[in-house]
Amino acid sequence: MPWPEAMTPVRMRRVALVVPQAALRDALVRIAREGCVELDRAEEAAPGPAAVRLQRLRGRGGADGPRADTTAVLAAVAPDLDLLEQRRGAGLLAGEAQLEERADGAVRRGEVTALAGWCPAGEVARVAGRLAAAGGALLTLPTPRGTDPPTLLRPRGPVSFTPLVTTYGTPAYGDLDLSWPAGLAYLAMFGIMFGDVGHGALLLLGALALRLGRPRRLARWTRLWPFMAGAGLAAMLAGAAYGEFFGPTGLLPVLWLSPLDSPARLLVAAVLFGAGLLALAHAAGAVNRVREAGWGVGLYAASGCAGLLFYVGLATAAAGLLTHRPAVAVTGAALAGAGLALVAYGLFRDTAGGGAGLAETAVRLFDVVVRTGTNTLSFARLAAFGLTHAALADVVWRGTTGLAARGGAAVAGAVLVFTVGTAVSFGLEVLVAGVQALRLEFYEVFSRLFETEGRPFRPWHVPPAEPADRDTKVVPCSPG
Structure with missing residues (x-):
């Protein structure tokens, strides 16, 4: 890597996820597993069915009480939300709630759905290949005028001094x-x-x-x-x-x-x-x-x-x-x-x-x-x-x-x-x-x-719930 590139944050691309409405959930599950894309989220969106059930479950206390640290996971196939609430499946409900939140930010035209976001330039082709299996596509867009991409400092292997900089600010x-x-x-x-x-x-x-x-x-x-x-x-x-x-x-x-x-x-x-x-x-x-x-x-x-x-x-x-x-x-x-x-x-x-x-x-x-x-x-x-x-x-x-x-x-x-x-x-x-x-x-x-503070890159990542999927080799997001 040339030193001028190594001395700059990871290059970002504005991307659009375009997928048939019927395959939206499958595409979002694949995006969540990759953990390389930051999707735009709808502002002040009402809680979805999964989020409502998760709130009720936490309000009742028990093993997944209101202060429990629930780790979100996603199932490959849409689960029965009522059954999850009965079985106290807080992890799956938390994953579904996040998926609903991202889906609310989608733009729908006829049978096609699109979501915008950011992705490291070096990962666009790989993520697009994973989405193609769901019938979707990841397209690059021009960066909107007056908008700065999110900042991701390059990983440096086992030895990294990025916490010193990010503690001061992004x-x-x-x-x-x-x-x-x-x-x-x-x-x-x-x-x-x-x-x-x-x-x-x-x-x-x-x-x-x-x-x-x-x-x-x-x-x-x-x-x-x-x-x-x-x-x-x-x-x-x-x-x-x-x-x-x-x-x-x-x-x-x-x-x-x-x-x-x-x-x-x-x-x-x-x-x-x-x-x-x-x-x-x-x-x-x-x-x-x-x-x-x-x-x-x-x-x-x-x-x-x-x-x-x-x-x-x-x-x-x-x-x-x-x-x-x-x-x-x-x-x-x-x-x-x-x-x-x-x-x-x-x-x-x-x-x-x-x-x-x-x-x-x-x-x-x-x-x-x-x-x-x-x-x-x-x-x-x-x-x-x-x-x-x-x-x-x-x-x-x-x-x-x-x-x-x-x-x-x-x-x-x-x-x-x-x-x-x-x-x-x-x-x-x-x-x-x-x-x-x-x-x-x-x-x-x-x-x-540093005089101007940036916005950190926060990719959406939720691990799979199925043991078979956990054993499947997934190439981690390595934007550096």
């Missing part, structure tokens, strides 16, 4: 799919704050246990194991650079710097790392603005090309001043000024004009400048929490060696201090580093990447 259909870059940035920030080879190894072991489903009470969190494993690996790499192994034990050489001995260097490195990350976020945000609304908006947006020019110019001017190169500083200042002028024009264009528009533009432009500086300096927290982590580990190690030096029974106390102190500092710092990295990702990075 990207617009035209935006870039930055799940992997965002995930790697998160892990890098976590590692800087939690740099310790020993602590990282504990995280890596925890990720392995989670991947294997141990302990079982945490099985629902299994999908988070890539984050834990990546965080552990990042912490080990940063710890090797710091020379930290359960604190400054001296067991590892310092490959780059010791946080407690060189806090200023770590602070500068954190801010520079943040500046580079924000520049990349500005560049990706500029691409998103152009893809969302064209060059007219993308050129002047604060999170678009104008904002990128302003930030790059500001960084260039700062680098020129710090390195005592006046020409570089002047060039950067000129670029920053040009970018800020474009941002001001874009802001003014969104106002009603006149004096009120100028005042509003001035206030919003001041906010853009202030936020640019504060967002960059906000990455200093990477160094601050990295220093805190190193200091806590140093306290634990000093207490351990101080007791161990006394010999005798004090050695047991030293072991206890090391175990308890490491557990407390590990638990506290892993929580702090995880939350702070997420905070930087959301507020400093994602706020520049």
Whole structure:
């Protein structure tokens, strides 16, 4: 797959399911089993016969009470709804209720019925082949003007960072799919704050246990194991650079710097790392603005090309001043000024004009400048929490060696201090580093990447009820 395509959500096609009225139920059952099509649903449709019976069944309580989690299933042949109600077949009734809801959105002309929806482009041919057996067809339609398709981020196999993006919100259909870059940035920030080879190894072991489903009470969190494993690996790499192994034990050489001995260097490195990350976020945000609304908006947006020019110019001017190169500083200042002028024009264009528009533009432009500086300096927290982590580990190690030096029974106390102190500092710092990295990702990075929220792709999927059908091999929907 070419990388430009891999960096975008799954391509969607507007489709129409066309089928004879007599075969509508069979076609819908096939669509439900495929789980690859999101069908349009009728607004404020009255409950159908199956939905009414399901409500009565739940209202009476019993095994399928009002709070029961009923798993919907669909029979290949239309069942007797009264018999299902008598036998408390809540699963089949729930499936029939969903089928009725989709069927209510159908358009009927004579003997032909049609439903519209969305389907991943790569799955259209396969789903159409399944529908042909029911006498139906799946036709592609032009995308309606002013309507964005639903967004489906590409699956990446067993390791996926899409939850990091979808927790913030659903990207617009035209935006870039930055799940992997965002995930790697998160892990890098976590590692800087939690740099310790020993602590990282504990995280890596925890990720392995989670991947294997141990302990079982945490099985629902299994999908988070890539984050834990990546965080552990990042912490080990940063710890090797710091020379930290359960604190400054001296067991590892310092490959780059010791946080407690060189806090200023770590602070500068954190801010520079943040500046580079924000520049990349500005560049990706500029691409998103152009893809969302064209060059007219993308050129002047604060999170678009104008904002990128302003930030790059500001960084260039700062680098020129710090390195005592006046020409570089002047060039950067000129670029920053040009970018800020474009941002001001874009802001003014969104106002009603006149004096009120100028005042509003001035206030919003001041906010853009202030936020640019504060967002960059906000990455200093990477160094601050990295220093805190190193200091806590140093306290634990000093207490351990101080007791161990006394010999005798004090050695047991030293072991206890090391175990308890490491557990407390590990638990506290892993929580702090995880939350702070997420905070930087959301507020400093994602706020520049995503401005328009999309709608998630929700395909309709109901499994078959018949055991024979369950044993039949069904190719799963794999739009990526």
